Amino acid sequence: MSKRRLSRQQQHRIDKVQQERLARAQKKDAIIDEQINGELGAPEQGLIIAHYGATLDLQRDSTAGGDIIRCNVRSNLPAMVTGDQVVWQPDNNGGGVINALVERRSILTRPDVRGKLRPVAANVDRIIIVIAPSPRTPVNLIDRYLVATAHDDIHPIILLNKSDLLSKAPEMQQELDEYKALGYETHIASATEVDGLQQIQQLVAEGNSVFVGQSGVGKSSIINQLLPEEDLKVGDISQATGKGKHTTTTAKLYHIPSGGQLIDSPGIREFGLWHTSLNDLHKGFPEISEQSHYCKFNDCSHTHEPGCALKKAVEDGVILARRLESFLSIRDSLDEVDMRL
Numbered sequence: 001m002s003k004r005r006l007s008r009q010q011q012h013r014i015d016k017v018q019q020e021r022l023a024r025a026q027k028k029d030a031i032i033d034e035q036i037n038g039e040l041g042a043p044e045q046g047l048i049i050a051h052y053g054a055t056l057d058l059q060r061d062s063t064a065g066g067d068i069i070r071c072n073v074r075s076n077l078p079a080m081v082t083g084d085q086v087v088w089q090p091d092n093n094g095g096g097v098i099n100a101l102v103e104r105r106s107i108l109t110r111p112d113v114r115g116k117l118r119p120v121a122a123n124v125d126r127i128i129i130v131i132a133p134s135p136r137t138p139v140n141l142i143d144r145y146l147v148a149t150a151h152d153d154i155h156p157i158i159l160l161n162k163s164d165l166l167s168k169a170p171e172m173q174q175e176l177d178e179y180k181a182l183g184y185e186t187h188i189a190s191a192t193e194v195d196g197l198q199q200i201q202q203l204v205a206e207g208n209s210v211f212v213g214q215s216g217v218g219k220s221s222i223i224n225q226l227l228p229e230e231d232l233k234v235g236d237i238s239q240a241t242g243k244g245k246h247t248t249t250t251a252k253l254y255h256i257p258s259g260g261q262l263i264d265s266p267g268i269r270e271f272g273l274w275h276t277s278l279n280d281l282h283k284g285f286p287e288i289s290e291q292s293h294y295c296k297f298n299d300c301s302h303t304h305e306p307g308c309a310l311k312k313a314v315e316d317g318v319i320l321a322r323r324l325e326s327f328l329s330i331r332d333s334l335d336e337v338d339m340r341l
């Protein structure tokens, strides 16, 4: 078979797929138009607080007291997620149609089964990495979280919870000081004590926050205290499918009574263990990234080469040996991930 013939066939297939996609989009818009009877109110701003497949829940006026409206989305718009600000129009059945997406401050993404990055939550301002002396968060896991959360537009914070149990791993205070010296914002608190809760309330008082961290460090305890009126353990009723109770895996936005918003889902709490790129790796290790420019060889692997600036920086006490170890181990695990995608 000639090359030209093959490419014509391919072109035909592509055209067909595109035609089908267009037909589906037109059909979807026709259904939306039918549902709304052509009658729509004036455009308003709203905030997406949950998404269930094709439908989204938005909050009118983007404020805690605003009505929750179940909306459809016009087919020409990008995928929208919890935390997105949108322009929408009410229909006369208590629902609405989303017409436009307001520019995002930040976006958290996650690869789907095919490796394509999908948005998960929008406009996240800070990611709070919760660590604890018991179960003791391994220090290289803290590094991994810092890599995963290294995002130009999102502020990472390390929160050492269960300060009342610090005697079980007193060296964590020193580790926290080391992260502070690297430029990270760090806090130490006990979520089960009143002043600890107040400290955490202040941390999240503005904008959208996300909590991540390994199992048992106290994320649920913190979130349940921030949101005393929500019962987060109980699964949501899926109104989209009507199939009764199931625990939602989609991210939801909650207004915290003491101020600020929380975006949360079981998946988001494990965010630090999702994909990372080489670029993130360098952002998560700023002190190593800076020194690596001085290695003798451009492609230095920082393991055996003469003239390795990182090795020297460790000897001189400029870089912590454990940080370099962590960097190299995360880098090696990245190669595997990259090959899989």
Ligand SMILES: Nc1nc2c(ncn2[C@@H]2O[C@H](COP(=O)(O)OP(=O)(O)OP(=O)(O)O)[C@@H](O)[C@H]2O)c(=O)[nH]1
Pocket (backbone or CB within 6 Å): 161, 162, 163, 164, 165, 189, 190, 191, 192, 193, 213, 214, 215, 216, 217, 218, 219, 220, 221, 222, 269
């Ligand atoms: N001593 C002490 N215990 C705490 C503190 N915060 C949470 N805990 C306890 O730690 C245990 C685990 O807390 P969770 O809130 O379930 O931890 P988690 O991070 O949500 O864990 P997963 O749900 O598995 O992800 C519970 O028994 C809490 O009561 C604290 O500040 N001090």
Ligand SMILES: [Zn+2]
Pocket (backbone or CB within 6 Å): 292, 295, 296, 300, 301, 302, 303, 305, 307, 308, 309, 310, 311
């Ligand atoms: Zn080197």
